[in-house]
Amino acid sequence: MSPPSILGNCKTVLKCNTAGENYADINWDELGFSLVPTDYMYVMKCAKGDKFSQGSILPYGNLEINPSAGILNYGQGIFEGLKAHRTEDGCILLFRPDENAQRMKRSADRLCMPSPSNDQFVNAVKQIVLANKRWVPPSGKGSLYIRPLLMGTGALLGLAPAPDYTFLIYCSPIGSYHKDKKRLISSLLIITGALNLKVEDKLYKAISGSGGTGGIKSVTNYAPVYTAITDAKANGFSDVLFLDSATGKYIEEASACNVFVVKGNASFTPAIDGTILPGIMGKSIIEIAIDLGYRVLERAVSVEEMLGADEMFCTGTAMVVNSIASVTYKKTRMDYKTGPEALSAKLRTTLVGIQTGCVEDKKSWTVLVD
Numbered sequence: 001m002s003p004p005s006i007l008g009n010c011k012t013v014l015k016c017n018t019a020g021e022n023y024a025d026i027n028w029d030e031l032g033f034s035l036v037p038t039d040y041m042y043v044m045k046c047a048k049g050d051k052f053s054q055g056s057i058l059p060y061g062n063l064e065i066n067p068s069a070g071i072l073n074y075g076q077g078i079f080e081g082l083k084a085h086r087t088e089d090g091c092i093l094l095f096r097p098d099e100n101a102q103r104m105k106r107s108a109d110r111l112c113m114p115s116p117s118n119d120q121f122v123n124a125v126k127q128i129v130l131a132n133k134r135w136v137p138p139s140g141k142g143s144l145y146i147r148p149l150l151m152g153t154g155a156l157l158g159l160a161p162a163p164d165y166t167f168l169i170y171c172s173p174i175g176s177y178h179k180d181k182k183r184l185i186s187s188l189l190i191i192t193g194a195l196n197l198k199v200e201d202k203l204y205k206a207i208s209g210s211g212g213t214g215g216i217k218s219v220t221n222y223a224p225v226y227t228a229i230t231d232a233k234a235n236g237f238s239d240v241l242f243l244d245s246a247t248g249k250y251i252e253e254a255s256a257c258n259v260f261v262v263k264g265n266a267s268f269t270p271a272i273d274g275t276i277l278p279g280i281m282g283k284s285i286i287e288i289a290i291d292l293g294y295r296v297l298e299r300a301v302s303v304e305e306m307l308g309a310d311e312m313f314c315t316g317t318a319m320v321v322n323s324i325a326s327v328t329y330k331k332t333r334m335d336y337k338t339g340p341e342a343l344s345a346k347l348r349t350t351l352v353g354i355q356t357g358c359v360e361d362k363k364s365w366t367v368l369v370d
């Protein structure tokens with residue numbers, strides 16, 4: 001298993017026009033994970049049956065929306081999340097934005113919505129990042145979180161797809177997911193705050209089988225987890241791990257991230273079968289783990305198997321890769337390996353390194369915004 005090849009001083013070989021420009025006047029060391037409004041948002045509209053065509057960059061602000069809009073009444077809305085990072089020489093990189101474009105299209109198809117083409121999606125993301133470039137944190141201080149939304153904004157009364165749609169992107173600079181627990185090693189942000197998960201055995205996140213909506217990023221998938229998370233947090237846990245709703249025997253995912261268990265030289269993650277969101281970080285981590293010499297299997301992972309594992313970690317855009325210190329199932333608590341020797345630490349170093357230009361991007365995952 002060879003360690004990732006860190007490029008000297010994190011200098012990329014990229015040439016870009018965004019280097020050496022002005023930054024927004026905020027304290028970048030204080031960035032957390034709450035919304036910091038930026039200057040602009042991207043808006044593109046389309047009627048049912050039409051195609052999205054021309055979008056515009058507008059000042060960031062409130063939307064005017066009809067009370068009878070499909071999104072407000074029937075939850076016809078989906079979203080995405082991705083990040084832009086500064087390299088040490090000031091260039092701006094996106095990470096696999098085409099994957100977000102494709103996932104948005106799959107989500108839109110499931111909810112009977114028109115969606116922007118892949119090119120429209122990626123171009124819109126580039127445009128809004130450039131418009132807000134002074135909000136992309138300096139290298140090592142965080143990233144610009146980009147939130148594309150697709151909503152049924154046309155008015156209707158009966159239960160049906162809305163007559164009009166709005167594709168919108170807004171952004172916010174963010175620091176580390178677990179800011180208090182971060183430290184910098186070789187310019188790579190290493191998160192040391194491992195998670196303590198509680199297995200939720202009464203409330204379920206998604207209908208088992210491929211007929212539900214657990215596999216798409218629908219806005220309606222998120223508020224239903226609030227009860228379980230609020231309860232878990234009140235009892236000192238960081239997040240909730242959901243089980244399959246058919247048998248309650250297999251793990252699925254946490255509230256907003258995918259999970260992996262590690263045993264020996266193998267890693268297992270629940271297969272994506274319609275109940276779990278196909279995560280872009282998880283997909284990338286699988287490739288990196290295989291490159292590092294690990295066996296990765298995507299298949300059902302039982303609670304029993306999880307409790308016998310050596311290590312566990314979560315993957316998701318916000319946290320990238322985060323180790324799991326413990327999982328509590330009913331009255332049993334299992335502690336897992338964490339720290340620099342854990343697989344999750346190696347995976348994180350490589351993935352964050354690629355995102356920030358510190359590790360050579362051999363897979364062409366990054367896209368320069370210029």
Ligand SMILES: Cc1ncc(COP(=O)(O)O)c(C=O)c1O
Nearest residue numbers: 256257258277279280281316317
């Ligand atoms: C329910 C759920 N699962 C998994 C993920 C991880 O997906 P990704 O790696 O694309 O961020 C997310 C985050 O978007 C999520 O909301």
